[in-house]
Amino acid sequence: MPRTVAADEEGTVSSQASPTLSLKGIGASPGVAVGHAYILDRKRVRTPKLRLAEAEVDPERMRMKTALELSDQQLSDLKEQISHSEGPEHALILEAHRLMLHDPMFIDEVNRLIVEDRINAEWAVRRVARKLKHLFDNIPDEYFRERRSDVEYVADRVVRNLLGQVVDEEVAVPENAVVVAHDLSPADAALLARSGQVAGFVTDLGGQTSHTAIVARARSIPAVLGAGRASEQISPGDLVALDGQRGILLVNPSEAQLAQFHETMRRYQESEARALEAKDLPAQSTDGFRIRLVGNIEFPEELPALLSHGAEGIGLYRTEFMFLDRKEAPSEEEQYRAYRQVLEAMEGRPVTIRTLDLGGDKVPGKGKHEKEPNPAMGLRAIRYCLANRELFRVQLRALLRASVHGHMRLMFPLISGMSELREARSELEACRTELGRAGVPLGKRIPIGIMVETPSAALIADRLAQEADFFSVGTNDLIQYSMAIDRQNRDVAYLYKPLHLSVLRSLRNIVAAARDARIPVAMCGEMAGDSVYALVLLALGFDELSMTAGQIPTVKSILRQSNRAEAQKLLDEAMELTTAEEIERFIRMEMDKRFASEG
CATH class of the missing domain: 1.10.274.10 (PtsI, HPr-binding domain)
Structure with a gap:
C-alpha cells in the first residue's frame, strides 16, 4: 500500500498509509502532472435567514x-x-x-x-x-x-x-502542488496560475469551457474538471497523479501506477519538445497529403500556446465571450477592437471567426426569459441573428472593419439550408455597401464559410458548396443531432459515438461535396483533436483540422508518419462493420498497433 504525505492542523507533515483512489472527470487542459494535493476551501458561506421589522x-x-x-x-x-x-x-x-x-x-x-x-x-x-x-x-x-x-x-x-468576512485572501501554494477545489473563481484561477507553483488543477465542477479550463490551457497547466466529489475525497497532502487529456485522476497511486504516470509524463514532455522542434514542419502524410492544423480559441491569451505548438492559424474563434453577463450587447467599436487584436497577433495567418452563436434566452438586454421546451433545437446561432438583424449587423460591420488587419475568414453557425446562407450573405453585403459608402477602409474579399453541423446541411452539402467558400464541420452538434441525443444528458450520453456509421457516411458526403465544388473543408469539433481519429480524418480527406494547442503535437506526429492510401483502406474496412462499438474497437486496435508510443 502506498504512503502519502498529509499536513495536520499544526502544519507538520506525517506519513500514513492510504488506499489508491481512482477518479474520472473531464480532461480540460492536456498534460500530465504528479504532485501533492493543496485543498483550496472556498466553500459557500452559510447564509443567515432573518425576518426584518x-x-x-x-x-x-x-x-x-x-x-x-x-x-x-x-x-x-x-x-x-x-x-x-x-x-x-x-x-x-x-x-x-x-x-x-x-x-x-x-x-x-x-x-x-x-x-x-x-x-x-x-x-x-x-x-x-x-x-x-x-x-x-x-x-x-x-x-x-x-x-x-x-x-x-x-x-x-x-x-x-x-457578513464582514475576508474576500480574496492571499493563498500561498506550495511548489508543484495540485490545487483541488470544489470550484475556482476566475480570480482564483488566474492568480494561482500566475504564481508558477501549480502543477495541476482538479475541481468538482466545471468543464472545457469554464474559466478554470481557459486559464489552465493558456498557461499549459494540466487540469481535470467536473470530477464530482474530488474535493471531499482527496485529503491535504495526498499524492495526486492527473492526466488532463483523458480526465483521469489517481489519488495515492501504487508504485507501479506512479511509474506508469511518470512514463506518460515523460512521453508527454518529449511530445512537447518535439512540438517545439517540429512546430514549423507541415502536417503532411508520407504520400504527400497536406493537412493544415489550426486552433480553436475563446480568448486571445490562448494565442501564444497555439503558436508555440505549431498552429498555422485559427480555425474557430468563438465570439460569444464579449456578450457575457452584460446588460447591453458590445458596441461595434468594442467588437472591432477585439477582432483586430486577434488578426494582428496572428500576423497574416488565417483566422476563421464564427459569428454569434447565442441562444435566444440569454442575450444582453433581453428582459423576458422564456424557457424553450427544446433549446438545442430552438432559436439559436444564425437563426437568432436573422431574427435580430440589428445585433447581427453590428457584428458584421465590426468584422468587415477589422478585415483590413489580417487574413480573415467568416463563418456562419448552424446553417440548415440555402435560404439561411443567402440571407446571412445578403446582410453581410448590405453592411459592406453601407461602410463603403461611408468611406470606411475594408479588406479584400473575405471567404465566407458555414458550419456544417445539422443533418440537413450534411445531406444538401453539394448545393451549399455552390454558395459557400468553405465548409467547417462542427462534429459536436452534427453527432448530437444525427443521433437524436442531448450529449449533456448522462442517461443518453453513451450514444454519442463519433465513429457511428451514419456519422462517417455524413462526413464522407460532406468532404465529397466540397471536393466536387473545389472548396476547402475543415473540422473544428472535438473529434478533430482526438488523436484516435487522426487516421480516419486523413482518410476522409479533410484539408484542415482545428483543435486546442496541446492536441496539435500528437495529431501532427501521427499524420507525418502515416500514408493516406493505407488510411483509406483502413477506413473502407472499418465501414464494412455495422455497429459503432465494432468500428471504434477496430480503429483503436489499429491505432494502438501503429502509434502506441504517441500516448
Whole structure:
C-alpha cells in the first residue's frame, strides 16, 4: 500500500498509509502532472435567514448598497492586478462580474425582496442568484451554461462582504502542488496560475469551457474538471497523479501506477519538445497529403500556446465571450477592437471567426426569459441573428472593419439550408455597401464559410458548396443531432459515438461535396483533436483540422508518419462493420498497433 504525505492542523507533515483512489472527470487542459494535493476551501458561506421589522428595512437596503460598493471596488482592484500579468481578457471576465453588480435584474430584485418580503440582504441575494442561475439551464451552448458559476461567484462575494468576512485572501501554494477545489473563481484561477507553483488543477465542477479550463490551457497547466466529489475525497497532502487529456485522476497511486504516470509524463514532455522542434514542419502524410492544423480559441491569451505548438492559424474563434453577463450587447467599436487584436497577433495567418452563436434566452438586454421546451433545437446561432438583424449587423460591420488587419475568414453557425446562407450573405453585403459608402477602409474579399453541423446541411452539402467558400464541420452538434441525443444528458450520453456509421457516411458526403465544388473543408469539433481519429480524418480527406494547442503535437506526429492510401483502406474496412462499438474497437486496435508510443 502506498504512503502519502498529509499536513495536520499544526502544519507538520506525517506519513500514513492510504488506499489508491481512482477518479474520472473531464480532461480540460492536456498534460500530465504528479504532485501533492493543496485543498483550496472556498466553500459557500452559510447564509443567515432573518425576518426584518419595518424599521429595519431601510438600514438593510443601505447595508446592501455598502456591500455592493465594496464588492465593486474589490473587483476593480483585482481587474487592475490581473490585467498586468494575465492580459486584458481575464480582466474582461472580472469586468463582467462588476456589470452584474450593477444589473437591475440583480439589484432591483434583491431590494424588492428586502422591502416586500422583509428578509435580510444575504437571504435575498441567494434567492435572486438561484433564480438567475436557473435561467442558464435552458441554454444549449455549453460555454454559456458554464456561466451559471459566474452568478454564484458574484453572489458569494456580496454575501461575504455583508457578513464582514475576508474576500480574496492571499493563498500561498506550495511548489508543484495540485490545487483541488470544489470550484475556482476566475480570480482564483488566474492568480494561482500566475504564481508558477501549480502543477495541476482538479475541481468538482466545471468543464472545457469554464474559466478554470481557459486559464489552465493558456498557461499549459494540466487540469481535470467536473470530477464530482474530488474535493471531499482527496485529503491535504495526498499524492495526486492527473492526466488532463483523458480526465483521469489517481489519488495515492501504487508504485507501479506512479511509474506508469511518470512514463506518460515523460512521453508527454518529449511530445512537447518535439512540438517545439517540429512546430514549423507541415502536417503532411508520407504520400504527400497536406493537412493544415489550426486552433480553436475563446480568448486571445490562448494565442501564444497555439503558436508555440505549431498552429498555422485559427480555425474557430468563438465570439460569444464579449456578450457575457452584460446588460447591453458590445458596441461595434468594442467588437472591432477585439477582432483586430486577434488578426494582428496572428500576423497574416488565417483566422476563421464564427459569428454569434447565442441562444435566444440569454442575450444582453433581453428582459423576458422564456424557457424553450427544446433549446438545442430552438432559436439559436444564425437563426437568432436573422431574427435580430440589428445585433447581427453590428457584428458584421465590426468584422468587415477589422478585415483590413489580417487574413480573415467568416463563418456562419448552424446553417440548415440555402435560404439561411443567402440571407446571412445578403446582410453581410448590405453592411459592406453601407461602410463603403461611408468611406470606411475594408479588406479584400473575405471567404465566407458555414458550419456544417445539422443533418440537413450534411445531406444538401453539394448545393451549399455552390454558395459557400468553405465548409467547417462542427462534429459536436452534427453527432448530437444525427443521433437524436442531448450529449449533456448522462442517461443518453453513451450514444454519442463519433465513429457511428451514419456519422462517417455524413462526413464522407460532406468532404465529397466540397471536393466536387473545389472548396476547402475543415473540422473544428472535438473529434478533430482526438488523436484516435487522426487516421480516419486523413482518410476522409479533410484539408484542415482545428483543435486546442496541446492536441496539435500528437495529431501532427501521427499524420507525418502515416500514408493516406493505407488510411483509406483502413477506413473502407472499418465501414464494412455495422455497429459503432465494432468500428471504434477496430480503429483503436489499429491505432494502438501503429502509434502506441504517441500516448
